[in-house]
Amino acid sequence: MSWSSPGGPGRLAGDGGVVARAPAKVNVHLAVGPLRPDGFHELRTVYLAVSLFDTVTVRPGAGLSLSVTGEGTTGTGPDAVPTDRRNLVWRAAELLAERAGVPADAAITIDKSIPAAAGLAGGSADAAAALVALDALWGTHATRGELTALAARLGSDVPFSLLGGVALGSGRGEQLSPVLARRRWDWVLGIAGEGLSTPAVYAELDRLRAEGRVPGGEELASPDPVIAALRSGPVPALAAALGNDLQPPALTLRPDLRRALRAATSAGAAAALVSGSGPTVAALAQDEDSAVRLTAALAGEGVYRTVRAVHGPVPGARLVG
Numbered sequence: 001m002s003w004s005s006p007g008g009p010g011r012l013a014g015d016g017g018v019v020a021r022a023p024a025k026v027n028v029h030l031a032v033g034p035l036r037p038d039g040f041h042e043l044r045t046v047y048l049a050v051s052l053f054d055t056v057t058v059r060p061g062a063g064l065s066l067s068v069t070g071e072g073t074t075g076t077g078p079d080a081v082p083t084d085r086r087n088l089v090w091r092a093a094e095l096l097a098e099r100a101g102v103p104a105d106a107a108i109t110i111d112k113s114i115p116a117a118a119g120l121a122g123g124s125a126d127a128a129a130a131l132v133a134l135d136a137l138w139g140t141h142a143t144r145g146e147l148t149a150l151a152a153r154l155g156s157d158v159p160f161s162l163l164g165g166v167a168l169g170s171g172r173g174e175q176l177s178p179v180l181a182r183r184r185w186d187w188v189l190g191i192a193g194e195g196l197s198t199p200a201v202y203a204e205l206d207r208l209r210a211e212g213r214v215p216g217g218e219e220l221a222s223p224d225p226v227i228a229a230l231r232s233g234p235v236p237a238l239a240a241a242l243g244n245d246l247q248p249p250a251l252t253l254r255p256d257l258r259r260a261l262r263a264a265t266s267a268g269a270a271a272a273l274v275s276g277s278g279p280t281v282a283a284l285a286q287d288e289d290s291a292v293r294l295t296a297a298l299a300g301e302g303v304y305r306t307v308r309a310v311h312g313p314v315p316g317a318r319l320v321g
């Protein structure tokens with residue numbers, strides 16, 4: 001790996017810190033194949049980056065230290081955000097330092113708006129933002145391609161958090177090709193009080209398949225209808241094409257999600273689906289005004305802990321300021 005690509009010194013903001021942010025994602029299409037020998041499932045997914053961002057600030061330090069503010073500082077289950085080596089940001093820092101041959105010295109703060117274990121790739125967003133911020137702080141001048149290779153080692157969704165926009169993901173989700181979207185899509189996210197563990201949702205899918213309760217996934221549903229709808233524009237076309245193989249297992253683990261999905265469509269969403277492994281409900285709105293009305297209606301329902309209007313596509317991990 002070459003670290004000799006051109007680039008200026010890291011952009012330093014204020015007190016010598018570098019700030020980057022990265023978006024949450026919604027999977028507008030998620031087809032899950034059978035379990036592979038390496039323990040992963042083959043995926044065909046269409047990611048959409050949406051306007052809910054985590055911010056990562058890195059400052060000069062001796063060794064690594066990490067603090068977390070915002071969403072996820074109070075969780076005790078799968079939604080607890082660790083502040084040690086278990087945090088994806090810590091691993092991103094170690095990996096970049098090792099690859100670039102620099103000491104892993106940084107004081108890192110994550111300010112979370114993306115709830116953890118919500119199916120919104122919050123940890124992946126943090127890792128992607130950390131790679132971008134630390135590359136600037138340490139002056140390692142990695143190319144996008146080099147950062148993407150490191151991202152893929154950190155997790156299946158991290159390359160997309162770096163790229164942003166809309167993309168088709170295959171393999172574990174880490175092999176990306178950009179998808180054209182001609183317009184802005186408005187969504188309302190219904191965020192649950194408690195997170196869901198992604199491995200538990202995949203294990204539940206395997207169980208449901210072994211019992212013959214859902215199709216086995218030998219044939220991955222084609223992403224083409226979703227890609228065509230994203231390209232051509234009408235909301236009902238995208239609404240009709242949305243699909244997520246992880247929704248049935250998320251619903252058996254969290255039966256109350258049925259009510260949460262119904263609440264969204266009853267309140268006027270064009271469609272609603274579980275985002276990734278859940279438990280966030282992503283409700284597609286007709287336009288920005290409808291999203292505002294939908295947000296108000298759903299906030300009054302009391303079925304979600306938080307309701308957020310977002311839109312996409314938005315860019316991936318970027319330096320701020």
Ligand code: ATP
Nearest residue numbers: 078080087088116117118119120121122123126198
């Ligand atoms: P997925 O990308 O699989 O859809 P998710 O969005 O549902 O995951 P994350 O928010 O990425 O979930 O968190 C998944 C797990 O990762 C949590 O159980 C948490 O303990 C751990 N984790 C590690 N680093 C982070 C981080 N920076 N933010 C949130 N969770 C983290």
